[in-house]
Amino acid sequence: MTAFQCWRSRKIVGWVLAEKPNSETIRAAFAMALRDDSNLGGCDSAYLDNGVDFSAYFLHAATKVQRRQKVLAAGYMDEGAFTGLFGMLQIDVIWAKPYNARAKGRLEKWFDYGLHQPFDKIWPTYAGNCPENRPEGLDALLRDKANVPSFEHVHAALAEHIDAWNRSTKHGFVPDELDGLSPHDYYLANARPRELADPGVLDHFMLTYSEPVNVHRNGVTIRPLGKATQYGADSQELVALKGTGRKVRVGYRQDDLRRAWVFDAESMKLICQVWANDPGLRATEGVGRQQLGDALARQRNVNGYTIHCHRKLTARELAVEIATVLGVGGDKQRSAAYLVRRIVKAIKDRSCSIFLNEAQQLTPECASLIRTIHDQTSVPIIMLGSHEIFQFVDDRATGGGQFARRTIKCNIESRMARMADPENPGKVGRPLYSKDEVRRFLASRQIRLADESTFDMLWRIACLTKQGTLGLLNEIVEGIAELYGDEPVRREVVASMLFMQLENDAELVLAAVQDQQADEQAEPAAA
DSSP: OOEEEEEOOOOOOOOEOOOSOHHHHHHHHHHHHHGGGGGGGGSSSEEEEEEETTTTTHHSSSSSHHHHHHHHHSSOHHHHHHHHHHHHOOEEEEEEOOOTTTTTTHHHHHHIIIITTTTTTGGGTTTOGGGGGGGGGHHHHSSGGGGSSSSHHHEEEEEEEEHHHHHHOOOOSGGGGGOOOHHHHHHHHOOOOOOSSTTTTTHHHHHHEOOOOOOOOEEEEOTTTSEEEOTTOOOOHHTTTHHHHEEEEEEEEETTTEEEEETTTTTOOEEEEEOOOOOOOOOSSSHHHHHHHHHHHHHTTTTTEEEETTOOOOHHHHHOOOOHHSSOOTTTTTOOHHHHHHHHHHHHHTOOOOEEEEEGGGGGGHHHHHHHHHHHHHHOOEEOTTTHHHHHHTTTTTSSSTGGGOOOOOHHHHHHHHHHHHTTOOBBBOOOSSSOOOOOOOHTTTTBSSSHHHHHHHHHTTTTTTTHHHHHHHHHHHHHHHTTTTSOOOOOHHHHHHHHHHHHGGGHHHHHHHHHHEEEEEHHOOO
């Protein structure tokens, strides 16, 4: 268990139960302390252990070795010497003096008399705090898995225990200096409400951070899940740092690697928000539509957050997803009403937009949630999807048109079918991508083509709105680059890569390309 305690009142303000403590649990416990309204905004100073988890690099912008060298040289820790994320939260850090057994006595006493004695020992499967204290007969008891309580059961019981302890006045090991009040009541009576100048910094606190890295010509490169990912190729802020030797740290969400945040490695001051170096910025189907949403969301005047929908998503689960993306807590144990309140407050504070990708898969129950959030915030909620999305928003037969009246519909595919083709004057209906756009895309991937017919095939694949568009083209190009390097590419290679990527569906793509060519050849004859 990882816990934070108010030093004066002894109240346990934040805690996390996990199989093994680490930097993630520490961060989550402290975030709980800051987000719990009963804690009035948290503390001005944090007194921290010198354990390896508490001295994790990402928390304080220095390693334990670096900090300890300075501690031992000066005899104490200068809390202003290391900033890191606590500096972002406007919280001073005071370090427990190394090798001082009494440095954490107050919290360790609570772990013994407030947790171990009254809570741990009540469980039949209590294993003791050391091998000498292991109860007899425990092994036989553990052989029957029915005797072992679930993690959820223990977690719920622990939450009740800590809440009861915080609100109780009967603590034999707590001195009388609390004026007969419980830790919770004493905290409320004496704590000074505290507000962050930028509440959004809490979102940064919950990010996962890379080690310091340099800025290169394509932005920054990190390996969040063991795979190299580049961000910020189009960021002017990063261009200014290229070649300066100034190191940065990249913060990201492990469940959404499309967006990241770049911070100065020393001060942890936010430099900019960046996006993964994806190839597509506009399309109407499949991967391309997702990239369209991402491209729109990243615009400075939009400040968008993207949620990816699926058919099994209930209204409550959608609320959890939105709350998680906004960084206001996606606790699955909370009610939908509670989550909506947190979502509405976060959206109002940031004046942001919400993008729902694959929205055609949502249920009518989700439509009611979307309508509630929109009515309370009046911010744009952009729903991206295939043509079925028009059926989703049309509630005139079932809901009196309450949802439909709030929507502005745009069918990009039908609009393009009515537009004039800039490359064929007088022709109505333009392709999804111009040839120049696809040529620039291929040039950015350094792909050499054997002849114009190969380019024509790739261009037509990019313009197929039912088979993945630019996303599919990107997969083909990446496969070609990996297998053929800088060799000139022929139509047969493109066809073989199609079958490698799509298998049976490749025949549908090739047939669609042939149909396009046949239609164009028939037009002059008809004229």
